[in-house]
Structure formats: structure tokens, C-alpha cells
Amino acid sequence: MIKVGIVGGTGYTGVELLRLLARHPNVAVEAITSRSEAGMAVSELYPNLRGHYDDLAFSEPDADRLARCDAVFFATPHGVAHALAGELLDKGTRVIDLSADFRLRDTEEWAHWYGQPHGAPQLLDDAIYGLPEVNREQIRQARLIAVPGCYPTAVQLGLLPLLEAGVIDADRIIADCKSGVTGAGRGAKVPSLLAEASESMKAYGASGHRHLPEIRQGLADAAKGPVGLTFVPHLTPMIRGIHATLYGRLTTDPGDLQALFERRFASEPFVDVMPAGSHPETRSVKGANLCRLAVHRPGDGDTVVVLSVIDNLVKGASGQAVHNLNLMFDLDELAGLDAPAIMP
Template sequence: MESIKIGIIGGTGYTGAELLRLLARHPRAELRVLTSRQEAGKRADALFPALRGHCDAVFEVPDPERLAACDAVFFATPHGTAMQMAPALIERGVKVLDLSADFRLKDAAEFQRWYKLEHSAPAALAEAVYGLPELHREAIRRARLVACPGCYPTAVQLGLAPLLEAGLVDTRGLVADCKSGTSGGGREAKIGSLYCEVTESFKAYGVPGHRHLPEITQGLSGCAGETVGITFVPHLVPMSRGIHATLYARLRKPLADLRGLYAQRYAGEAFVDVLPVGDHPETRSVRGANVCRISPHLGPDGETVVVLSVIDNLVKGASGQAVQCFNLMFGLPETLGLDAPALAP
């Protein structure tokens, strides 16, 4: 079968490295272009030794003509880069998957408020499809530009979507209490991510407002058919990978089979695993895998639903989900290159 020519812009961060790892075993993907201005001339497996024997690509300075010769280009870049480059690639017939936030928020004013950048590609923003396959699969199949979701928004939306779609819970009192490993902050050197700053500690951050809040609100409002109100508090925990979202909602009416609701909603979904009644998912159970494990519980008052949702922030929360969308965009089996089990221990 003919290979699909791939470009990756910004392959030096954690999401870029994860893309390289996943695409290295993808039977239809052929990496043609891997860019980094800072690391130009260096082999990818020199920067990421885990790729030795699997990826012989060499970083290069971005060249618009070489990128335009690709069938698909992934942006694993800081916010603000994709909006500058993606429109020209799309016009040249390249399908674009952006792992930054440039095309996630449909309201350009909201994007500017939260990311402190004026959006320079409003037409592309209007065209972009939000890349959460379990909610937008058919639109992703037809898309030229996919905005890959953030990690927290993925865990929260998958966890609450069945309840909101069915109109079963109060939409104004939702709570998302979420924890993430340190790789969620990126590979750039920061004091707050140093081992001695993180280990044996646990803290909340972004309580007055986190960048993922408007994305979560936008997605959940689409599920509910009305604007939702949600309190979202992220926390940093001393592990490298993983997100655990504990989600709270109040039922509008009694629900006899909570797990059955989730099992029916996600029946046939390869990357959402609804656990047996009473189970509590662990982040290590999804480490390295493109899967969200969910366990809904009914609180002792019979009115509060507590949903536990775990993902690997670098896989289902970023690069794995991007490859899942890539498969849909090119008419491939959705699980292609993504069916490996999680790492254990």
C-alpha cells in the first residue's frame, strides 16, 4: 500500500517525541520532514535515544516547499505558530493536525483573552474541526484542519459527555478536580518542574482560571445543548505521565443504571474503556496507551454522580489522539498504529 508522507513541525518536545514513537510503528506513515530550528542537523534518536533503531530522521529548518510536499503535517509547536503556517499548507492540499491551542477555541476573542495572542487566521479557525473522535468523528473524517484537544479537556469531556448528552444532570454545578503529571508542562526547563520542586509534594494551580477552562466549557456546552457552568481545578502530582479527573455532577432525576448509560454511549469505542461497577481506574493502567478508562459512581446521597476518568496526557491527551484523527482523515482503521497495550508496571 502507498505510504502517507508526514511532516512534523516542532518535534523536540514531549508531544513531538511521542508522535515520533507512535508514527515509527504506523504501517502507512512515512516521516519525510522533521523540523526544529534549534536542533537542525541533529538526528532525532540522538535527542531521544529511545528512538534508536526506530527513527533515523534528522531535524531541519522548516522549509515551506518541503512541508507542502507532505500529505499531512503535525504541529507540535508552541501556541501561535500553527496559525501562522497552517493556512498556506492547507491551500497547497496538505491536511493539518495542530496539537497546540491555536484552533481549539471557536471564539477568537476568547483565544486572545486566554493565550494573550491575536488570532491571525480567522478563516482557518472557522474551518477547524475539534479533534475528539468520540464526539466529532464524522466531521474529522472530512476535515482539512483538525484542532487536537488539550489533555485535561479530553479526560473531562469524555467523562461527562454521556450525562450531559442525556440531559441527566444540573449543567450549572459541574466540578472537575484534575491531577496531572509533570510532562503536561512541557519539556522546557522550568523551576516548577524540577525534580526537587515536584517530588514528595502535591499542589493545585490555575484556580482563578486555567487556559483549558474555556475549551472544557465549549466542549461540554456542545454536549449539553446549553452553556454549562463548571469549576475546574488542576493539580500537579509527582509523576511523569498521566491525568486523573474526578468529576462531580448532580442528577436531575434518579438513574437506575449509571454504568449502563456509559457502556451504551461508548459501545464500540476502541479507546474508551468503561470499567466494571465499583472499579477505580489508575493512571498507570493507561501509561503509554491511547485509551481513556472511565468509572462512573453514584454517591451515597443517591444524587451525586462521581466520574473517574484517566488518560495518558501525552497519548490520548495529545499525540495518540492526533494519530487517531490522522487515521480518520485518511480513511484508515482508527486503531492503526495505536493498539498497543499500556505499560505495566
């Protein structure tokens, strides 16, 4: 069994890791840390886990204990992995970071968006961006993974085929994204209350959002050059799910767009290109490590519309983290990730 630890396990990505790992045939959770809840049984905070992990309680973060794990997940706010990852790596423990700490290669950009200096620039050379559909081979060899953000996963997967094929204007991409409220985390904030967020829809961060530079970096890699991206996220009255609606302008005859997408993801176990004309629903991936895509070309004009849905907590966070783990430890890619989505 591969021994893993989880740092910062009280948030939604933490409990989702536990849910997925409960059924993973090759993984044992050895430690889960939380400063605020140290001493509390995991199943007390998350009663859905009663009957699983009955001996597991949150503990104070302890680098020595964590270093006895084969791998450690960080499900923490930004900055924490900066401080702790180096020590673990030095002791031979691999790190899978679900936070934003190692996603941006440009430390100045990181400092700009997160309002503090980058805390571990010396580790950036080791950090692999954990999007398996792009970096599978590097992930297999990696010791430090930056798991992509939720919006960046949905947007990149939807645009990769078009940018790699060079058929859209990379300078004028629009990503209109809708997220469930778990994207805002488990913090007690008034705008996240059911009384405030349900029965309503709103945009936020229309003038700039922290996921923008991450998406831009990934798209630029695919386009082999800078991209112009307008990204507007919206808060949607549901618990889980991201729906990205992506707009690009065709600059050349793309041929059969459906075939382009199907070819690109033909061997990807966690990307589902739906039949032509489909409109994927976020609920069709609820709880599952999947991105479902559909590509449209309204009126056979020069605008291509891609619809991309994921569960923000699974393919957008914890499931993708487990996928990375499976690759790093040469396990079946589907291990722990083979359950169908729950619907209705």
C-alpha cells in the first residue's frame, strides 16, 4: 500500500480526497492534518465518512510524521505548500499540491495575484503542472505536482484541440465559466450562504481573477505563443460543477471539428467527447473524475463554441490529484476513480 498524508484536510478538497481514497485499492491514508481541528475524528467533521477511517483524526501538521508517507497532498490555502514542500521533498516524500503555490512559472506574476512574494522559487524547476492530458509522461517522473485549478482544467481541456491545431485566433478567446459554490471553499462568508447564493446568479471577478494567469499560461503552451483571453467566472446556485462555455474565432477551415476533438482525446480515460450536437450537463459528472466536452459551430459560421463540464471537486481538484498519484506510482490510472457520476 502506498502511504499518503493530507495537509489541511478540513476543506472540501480534503474530504473529497478521503471519499475517493476510501475506495482506492492501493492507498492508505496515514495522516491528515489541521491546525484548527486537531484531535477531532475525521468522521465527526464529515459524517459521510462514518464507517470509513474510523481511527483517523486530524493532527497538528508534523513534518516528520508526514515525511514517513510516500506522498503528501496539500489541500491548503496558498502559501502553506511553499513553506512545507521543500522539507518533505528533501526527505524523499513526493508532494501533490492542490493549491496554487506551484502552478505559475512566473514568480512575479504569482506575487502579483497572491499579494505576497513566492515562497519557494527554488522548487519551481521540479514542479510539474499536473494536467495528465498534457503532461502525462512528466507526471510519471515527478516528485512535485501542481494540480491545476478547477476553472483552468475545464477551460484548457476544452481549448487544447483548437489551439494545438492552430485553427482559432489565439488572441481573442472568451471563457465564460459558471461554478457551483464549493469553488469558494468551506469558509464562512456571507455571500456563500444559502440565503444569499441560491435562487441567484452573478458574475464575479470580471475585471480579473487569480485563475486567469494560470489559464493563460496553459493555453500559451498549447498555442506556442501568447494568447488573449477574457475570462469571466460566475457563481451558480449549485453545490458542485463547473460549466465552461468557450468561444473562439476560426481563422482557417478546421475540417471536422468533432473528429478533431475525438482524436485529441481518443486515449484519455477521463475526457469524454460527447456526440455532435450534445449539451453536457454538470450533473453528468457529479462525483466523477471526468471532463465531458461538446463542440458546436453555430450556423456554420466562424465562431466555435466548446462546452466543457467537470465536477470542480473531482476532475477540478481531488480526483485529478489522485490521477496524478496513480501516474506517479505506476498504478492503474483508474484506480479509485472508476465510479460513475451520481445522477439524479
